[in-house]
Amino acid sequence: MKFGLPISFALHGLVLFGGLLVLGKGVSNLQSEEVIPLKIVTVSEQTNIKPSQKEIPIKELPQDVPQVSVAKQELLPKAPKKIPTEQTKGFNLDDFSKMVEDARDKDPEASVQKVLVGEAQAAKVTQNGVGDKTDLTISPGDYIRAKMEPCWLIDKGAKDFQNLRIEVKLELNEKGEIQVLNITNSAQIIASPNNGWRAARENVVSALHECAPYDGLSALNYDEWKIMKLNFQPGDEE
């Protein structure tokens, strides 16, 4: 019922504050103006030059690292380095029943799982005929997505990891090499109390560099992918 007031607010005062109210995905572009460019990427060969003055100095911790003590010390024997494997000395009913029980209870999750997602994905990309520069086989979007999957390391244990959105402005030359890489929502990330967001940002930057060059894109439509906006945000598990 009070429309006049909100409208006048909207048209005048609030525009300035608008950038602070993050209402949706499209909104945060506002902040790109305040963005601190993360780095310029001219990957020239590094040589052993003295670190620049901007280098973070070595922080001296104020005190010595002290010994920590425990009263009433009685050392337990050292832990075995590995879980002792089943001995099969003489035949013993107890051992046998234990083996049976162990077998019954063997946990498939017990070993550390390592799925070589990276390699699997790389193979997929090649299969799709993208890697070998055959033009027009795949859209730039699909190409970039497939290319990023093995490189982008997501920390799924980070707090609110699915909200840690990283927006990137990526400029490539015709060979698909990175010319400019800007994190356009850096201000928001730095302001956040969730430090995991900063870590996620660095993960994305590393991923983009590790995956470069993006040479599977067709030079014919270079204008289309010369500048891209990439939004990294972990989706729901499949």
Place this chain on the structure above:
Amino acid sequence: MTKTNSFIKIVLSIFLVLWGLSANAFAQLEIDITKGNSEPTPIAIPDFLSSHPETTQIAKDIARVIGEDLERSGLFEALDPASFIETQTDINYQPRFADWRLIKARALVSGRIVRESSNRLKVEFRLWDIYGGKQLDGIRLATTPDNWRRVAHKVSDAIYKRLTGESGYFDSRIVYISESGPKTDRRKRLAIMDQDGDNAQYLLAGADLVLTPRFSPTAQQITYLSWETGRSQVYLLDIETGRRELLGNFPDITIAPRFSPDGKSLIFSMVKRGNSDVYVMDLRSRSTRRLTTNSAIDVSPSFSPDGKKIVFNSDRGGSPQLYTMNADGSNVKRISFGDGRYTTPNWSPRGDLIAFTKSYQGRFHIGVLNAQTGKAERLLTGSYLDEGPTWSPNGRVILFSRETRGRNGSSQIWSVDLTGSNLRKVDTPGAASDPAWSPVLP
């Protein structure tokens, strides 16, 4: 009210979208990327440099312990030193980033040991972002040579913090129950070890049954249960001085003690006429207040990290389930609704999750659910008998006891990441149960 609000939002959105479009006119192509992978981050940790023969071994050992710490977290993969191309001779020079990119290292830890005297050395390290081509951190720590392990854990903590954004947990300890003997005549002793299983020692000499030790989140103190007087009572132990105290000396059975997040009070269950209820005790005044009055079993209370809420276990609904309440006992709400029996809730120090034990169809699981909503339940483990989750100080890793079945069954401590990945057995000398993580050492 809400109508006007949404109107403002609509008007604002239109504005901002238009503005955004004009400012971003060059970004024609917009791509949403939602899929990545959960592989560990490759990190290179060459042996630390040493200018003195006396510290050469320590320099190697420190690098090894850092690598083991980081790998154990499941978030990092320490690269094989044999693959390293560059051999740095001075950590004050920039590394050749291209060399490290070739082996796909994302970060490099280069450190050295400066021996100042026979009983004092300084450990320096720099953490490099290989693709960013910049230094992320550089720290110098001073210590005595025999304290090198702690220094290594501190370095691991700094690296972990810089690369994940969350505080590390490697410079911490685990108190637990060391077990020996057959199931029908089991001996249980209070023990402590470093987080990586090193340096294990007993804390008590006695032969009395002791159970469920828990660390103070603010001090080097442990609360635990002991049958020293013939029945279960709550004790407080200062592990630096060895000072031990019986708390309250209540005439009734007391169980399930746990500290409040500020370390100033203790929450536990007391059984009166067969009925267990939750109580809280102020550790300075020793005054005790009853928080639940239900005739059901109310046990295993655990505070939220802000101290405002308590999660506990109750069978008031017919089977053991998880409930939350305010710290004064008001506003009791059930938060577990799945099939099965839920016990031993433990609120994450990060605040977002509650870990629990769930038994369902003859198996026991460690799981987590959203502390606010009670939803998004995830079971992380499963076996004949998994129980008693305890959180790492940063709320990232869970330790628990796993006991195998049968007459020769025995218990071991296992760890798992809160995502359910990286399940590992923690090496202990002999059988072990009831782990509880210390805060990060001061």
Place this chain on the structure above:
Amino acid sequence: MNKKTLKYTGMVVIALAFSACATQPDPAPITQKQQVEKVAPLAPAYTPPKQIKPVVRQAEDNLAEAVPEAPKAGTKEHFKYMAGEDRVYFGYDRYDLTPQTRDVLRRQAQWLKEYSSSILVVGGNADERGTREYNLALGARRADAVKAFIVAQGIAPGRITTVSYGKERPIDGGSNEAAWALNRNAHSAVLVGGTS
């Protein structure tokens, strides 16, 4: 109800048989049904005597071999002998008393009345299929159920203390129904003249 009780008794008999040879490995899991069908009809675990004194424990078979002599009156062995059992058993996650259990506890109370200087410590126990703290609470409940019943028989509450061991004091280390049934119990220990 009756059938259930019968089943239960059968289970305990089987369990006792297994516990007698503690070093043996667990037998292959036997389901409850099998045990009951085979064992239950043979004999109840224990036949309550008509009177308190004298008690003649019925032999398992009819070979009238020497019935072991009654232990010295007033001792803890005598308590067990007179009551027939110093342990009573419970169902999974239960703490209610079965008719048999009540009989045993009545005889325990009778003994306590007779030896009025003795005191009783009731220890509640649970099987391993529960978490430690919940089982401590459950054990406490069982111990208290026993105490409450004995108190109701006219024993002063001050003479009875309860403790709970949760799942820490199994009398059978096996992981099967028979062992679990044995481990869900409340144990009555008398202390006579300051010693047990």
